[in-house]
Amino acid sequence: MNTTYSEDDLLLLSGIQHFAYCERQWALIHVEKQWLENVKTVEGRHLHERVHNPDLIEKRGDLLTARSLPIVSLRLGLYGMLDLLEFHQTGPDQGGTKLPNREGFWLPKPVEYKRGKAKPDDRDEVQLCAQGICLEEMLQARIEEGDLYYGENRRRVVVAFDSALRSRVEELSRRMHQVFENGITPPAEKGHRCSLCSLKDVCMPDLTRKSRPVKGYIEKEIGDLPS
Numbered sequence: 001m002n003t004t005y006s007e008d009d010l011l012l013l014s015g016i017q018h019f020a021y022c023e024r025q026w027a028l029i030h031v032e033k034q035w036l037e038n039v040k041t042v043e044g045r046h047l048h049e050r051v052h053n054p055d056l057i058e059k060r061g062d063l064l065t066a067r068s069l070p071i072v073s074l075r076l077g078l079y080g081m082l083d084l085l086e087f088h089q090t091g092p093d094q095g096g097t098k099l100p101n102r103e104g105f106w107l108p109k110p111v112e113y114k115r116g117k118a119k120p121d122d123r124d125e126v127q128l129c130a131q132g133i134c135l136e137e138m139l140q141a142r143i144e145e146g147d148l149y150y151g152e153n154r155r156r157v158v159v160a161f162d163s164a165l166r167s168r169v170e171e172l173s174r175r176m177h178q179v180f181e182n183g184i185t186p187p188a189e190k191g192h193r194c195s196l197c198s199l200k201d202v203c204m205p206d207l208t209r210k211s212r213p214v215k216g217y218i219e220k221e222i223g224d225l226p227s
């Protein structure tokens, strides 16, 4: 993959979750800039507005927390905002990093807030790992894991940033840049996910999916064509 991108080429990191879900959905949002809000996306934004309060910085015992941090990776070519970064106090041999005006070593851990509950696919893990890679680049530290916090059941899920997940993030970000550069929205690939997609009315997957002959569509939706 490209070793580094320029700042002019950066794409929104949060888009990687859309890209992992459906390349066409991401392209409609980020290339064609079409965005329809359904109830789920509005609820999700309200949760993010709460955690993106820059005044909320806390120290509790061995834990430091910083909220709403801008993050960037020139290697992935992505930038965005981190919901919450925790620093856990640790020993020098446990991968911690030094912090200005703080004694000791601190282990960074990104936390991403999500409306709802854990999903059957990996889009949340991919987004969190991309955040972790940004932090590694910015802090010059190794980050082995992060947490997903799900609002519906108020549970945290630990996500290990293993080599398979890191490779998936790198491949997705590489493809995002490729699709963005081409400026061509991929065709629809209709599936179960379409019924939950906030863009299905814009996407019209029945009309736009690839390899579907127009004649077949008209016959099914409208009736037999005159011979």
Ligand code: SF4
Pocket (backbone or CB within 6 Å): 022, 023, 024, 025, 028, 187, 188, 189, 190, 191, 193, 194, 195, 197, 198, 199, 200, 203, 204, 205
């Ligand atoms: S309706 Fe389906 S194919 Fe279209 S953008 Fe949504 S998930 Fe992708």
